[in-house]
Amino acid sequence: MAKQSKDGSPPQLKDPDLYEELRDQGNSKEKAARISNAKANPDMQPSQAGGKSPPYEEWTKEDLYNRAKEIPIEGRSDMSKDELIKALRDH
Incomplete structure (x- = not known):
């Protein structure tokens, strides 16, 4: 948040x-x-090297789940792939 x-x-x-x-x-x-x-x-010059990950839609559900676990996002085990994407984006 x-x-x-x-x-x-x-x-x-x-x-x-x-x-x-x-x-x-x-x-x-x-x-x-x-x-x-x-x-x-x-005064800031953020790197252009970041942000090279593919969009969440191209991730597997398992990869999305593992990312949600790192954050952690509650209720992730019951979420569909689309729900995981939304939860990650809304974090």
Whole structure:
């Protein structure tokens, strides 16, 4: 889950278009926000080497389950492949 600001509001995205593009590519909300905000900051130069994993739709259900276990996502053992993808993206 993305961190909230001190007043409890969600963090502000500095590049919402890039955020949406990264989400469409299968990145989690947290990772997409982190990358889009870093790229929008002229003092930061995030690496282009990351993000080379195939989209979740190309992963096997077992690989999705193992990733959900690492995070950990509760209820993963009862989830279908589509449900695992959604849970990983929503994390």
